[in-house]
Amino acid sequence: MGNVILIGFMGCGKTTVGLRLSYRLRQPVIDTDKEIEKEEKRTISDIFATDGEGYFRDRETDCLKKLIESANNQIISVGGGLPMREENRKLLRELGQVFYLRAKGETIYERLKDDTTRPLLQGNDPLTKIRTLLEERDPYYRAAADVVITVDGKSFQQILDEIEENVT
Ligand code: S3P
Numbered sequence: 001m002g003n004v005i006l007i008g009f010m011g012c013g014k015t016t017v018g019l020r021l022s023y024r025l026r027q028p029v030i031d032t033d034k035e036i037e038k039e040e041k042r043t044i045s046d047i048f049a050t051d052g053e054g055y056f057r058d059r060e061t062d063c064l065k066k067l068i069e070s071a072n073n074q075i076i077s078v079g080g081g082l083p084m085r086e087e088n089r090k091l092l093r094e095l096g097q098v099f100y101l102r103a104k105g106e107t108i109y110e111r112l113k114d115d116t117t118r119p120l121l122q123g124n125d126p127l128t129k130i131r132t133l134l135e136e137r138d139p140y141y142r143a144a145a146d147v148v149i150t151v152d153g154k155s156f157q158q159i160l161d162e163i164e165e166n167v168t
Helices: 014-025 032-040 044-070 086-095 105-112 126-144 156-166
Strands: 003-007 029-031 075-077 096-102 147-150
Touching (some): 003 086, 014 029, 014 075, 014 156, 029 032, 032 044, 044 086, 096 126, 096 156, 105 126, 147 156
Parallel strands (some): 003 075, 003 096, 029 075, 096 147
């Protein structure tokens, strides 16, 4: 197996699925948001507030380039906005097999309605923001993905089984 990459909207379960998959496949897991926070020694919210989204997006591209040099047989979950850049989609393909965890807006809203760590969803109408962003992003996630896994209403067990069946 090469690297297994998890993409999808905020709250679709990438981090949890990544951890559980890492346990099942006995391979280490890496999360691009966490790598960036470690390197920058501050949270994503701080990075957005101080240096803006553009700065953060450049750090995501840097992070992918580093992973291409270093990651082997790893599970990699990436930030929800990362596949929006064409360059990043190319890098993702180079990095490994890409799984898109596809979730409905309502599922995401239920999971993230009380979250304070996602700067893009801190406005006063997060459900509309989720729906709009999701509609805009879905085609890019599909374009970046080798496999699409619908997660609504499924248990982690089912999601992990589906991923494992498709890992090449
Ligand atoms: C973002 C998703 C977040 C994080 C940042 C921006 C996005 O990651 O990278 O808040 O643009 O969708 P998660 O998808 O892990 O929440």
